[in-house]
Amino acid sequence: MTPLLRAAAAAATLSAAGCGGGVADVAGTVKYQGKPVVYGSVVVIGSDGVPKSGTIRPDGTFRVDGVRVGAARVAVSSPRPPGSEPPPAPKPKGGREEAVDKPVPPVDPADPEVIRNWVALPARYGDPDKSELTADVQSGRPLDLDLK
DSSP: OOHHHHHHHHHHHHHHHTOOOSEEEEEEEEEETTEEOOSEEEEEEOTTSOEEEEEEOTTSEEEEEEEESEEEEEEEEOOOOTTSSOOOOOOOSSSHHHHHOOOOOOOOOOOHHHHHHOOOOOGGGGOTTTSOEEEEEOTTOOOOEEEO
């Protein structure tokens, strides 16, 4: 049985037994095809149904604070880091759009190493209902996600 299936089975057992209560901080790593996910966020929806999120660091680690213990659903998103694509082409001046368009404040680009190592994840991982990622949230238990 894979670690993910074991975690899901344990979560289902605890949920059925009515165990739980309290909150825990969840920390771990995210990998995609064996390599660290270097940018994005992890969302953990605890047994109370409340989503909590944390930022993925360039080494693939993350931390999500205050998640209700017990069975949880998980989503991982990794949008393109800022600065990794060229700025949009300027729009022609004049016309009605000029009055509607508001300048977008500049965003600091991500670290060059993050941009170099970033890989797009399949969209399903960003949706907790489609990701098939689950966890048994317990105090002190790491959550290491190995996405395929």
